[in-house]
Amino acid sequence: EKGTYDHYMIKEINDQPGAMRKIISQYQDENEQLVIDDAIIEQLKETDRIYIVAAGTSYHAGLIGKEYFEKWAKIPTEVHVASEFVYNTPMLSEKPLFVFISQSGETADSRAVLVEVKKLGYPTLTITNVAGSTLSREADETLLLYAGPEIAVASTKAYTAQIAVLSITAQVAARELGQEIDIDLMQELAVVTNAINAVINDASIIENIVREYLETTRNAFFIGRTLDYYVGLEGALKLKEISYIQAEGFAGGELKHGTIALIEKGTPVFSLITQDKVNLNTRGNAQEVEARGAKVCTISMAGLDEEGDDYVIPKVHPMLSPLVSVIVYQFVAYYAALHRGNDVDKPRNLAKSVTVE
Numbered sequence: 001e002k003g004t005y006d007h008y009m010i011k012e013i014n015d016q017p018g019a020m021r022k023i024i025s026q027y028q029d030e031n032e033q034l035v036i037d038d039a040i041i042e043q044l045k046e047t048d049r050i051y052i053v054a055a056g057t058s059y060h061a062g063l064i065g066k067e068y069f070e071k072w073a074k075i076p077t078e079v080h081v082a083s084e085f086v087y088n089t090p091m092l093s094e095k096p097l098f099v100f101i102s103q104s105g106e107t108a109d110s111r112a113v114l115v116e117v118k119k120l121g122y123p124t125l126t127i128t129n130v131a132g133s134t135l136s137r138e139a140d141e142t143l144l145l146y147a148g149p150e151i152a153v154a155s156t157k158a159y160t161a162q163i164a165v166l167s168i169t170a171q172v173a174a175r176e177l178g179q180e181i182d183i184d185l186m187q188e189l190a191v192v193t194n195a196i197n198a199v200i201n202d203a204s205i206i207e208n209i210v211r212e213y214l215e216t217t218r219n220a221f222f223i224g225r226t227l228d229y230y231v232g233l234e235g236a237l238k239l240k241e242i243s244y245i246q247a248e249g250f251a252g253g254e255l256k257h258g259t260i261a262l263i264e265k266g267t268p269v270f271s272l273i274t275q276d277k278v279n280l281n282t283r284g285n286a287q288e289v290e291a292r293g294a295k296v297c298t299i300s301m302a303g304l305d306e307e308g309d310d311y312v313i314p315k316v317h318p319m320l321s322p323l324v325s326v327i328v329y330q331f332v333a334y335y336a337a338l339h340r341g342n343d344v345d346k347p348r349n350l351a352k353s354v355t356v357e
């Protein structure tokens with residue numbers, strides 16, 4: 001039930017600290033060791049390459065998951081859009097592990113891939129919010145998101161839950177594979193939980209950002225590099241689906257290869273800065289569009305912030321910043337849709353679970 005909230009979406013945005021706490025408690029034992037099923041540990045130890053298959057927001061979470069599997073567990077990982085994978089299957093490694101990420105567990109595009117790879121006898125793992133869903137039943141193994149029911153069509157808490165569960169899975173894989181561990185993940189996820197709370201408490205500040213940048217615009221851009229690029233993709237998708245503002249997320253460095261032609265006086269560009277090594281590059285890209293008339297809204301992480309930034313998220317472990325920065329974009333999309341008088345929870349032309357290919 002949405003209780004005192006006006007919409008499911010705003011309730012579900014607010015559910016995220018609780019969902020984080022639930023995930024932290026579900027995935028550790030009494031000794032505060034990270035735990036997942038032994039059978040899944042075996043899958044991770046056996047594989048030479050992970051193939052993440054998903055759609056939409058879950059695909060965007062997969063892009064972050066790839067970073068965790070490769071940087072922490074040193075397992076090569078590819079991320080694929082399910083609807084493409086079925087008809088254009090990439091070359092597979094000798095021992096692939098297929099990981100399906102799906103809030104609903106019912107997405108037909110993802111299921112079509114699952115059916116095919118099962119025929120080939122490959123191991124499969126589903127990461128889903130819905131126990132007993134089709135993708136959960138049909139895969140060998142399941143990891144649950146524990147985010148609670150997600151009703152609004154625009155996915156919010158499932159995305160952050162997916163990233164959290166992917167981070168835990170990759171850390172377990174790193175441990176089991178004897179890789180060096182340089183992060184206390186549960187401790188850092190607790191820090192993230194507080195940071196998410198802080199952003200939620202700043203909702204009215206983000207609503208003002210929407211007033212300043214998005215009230216009349218027909219389009220918007222989201223730039224960033226590395227993890228911030230992936231969050232930009234999600235920010236753009238969220239904004240498109242409920243505000244109907246045409247939005248595009250892309251890597252800051254790609255601007256000059258085409259998109260910059262679209263920048264006009266007043267075009268809003270959201271620039272996300274949470275990664276030290278690309279901070280100055282992204283700021284440089286922001287200056288390039290600003291010089292051509294764009295209105296740049298800079299969202300940075302404490303420690304990398306500069307005077308004039310529009311919003312600063314609390315400092316968290318840089319690998320986990322998507323869990324916090326995306327909250328800003330969830331609010332941006334929510335208020336943009338609300339101010340336009342749109343049906344926030346049920347945007348036109350969309351269904352919550354897409355059970356057709």
Ligand code: F6R
Nearest residue numbers: 056057058102103104107154155
């Ligand atoms: C976006 C959104 C969709 C879903 C996509 C996959 O807000 O909700 O892009 O993420 O349809 O759905 P699941 O995760 O249920 O497979």
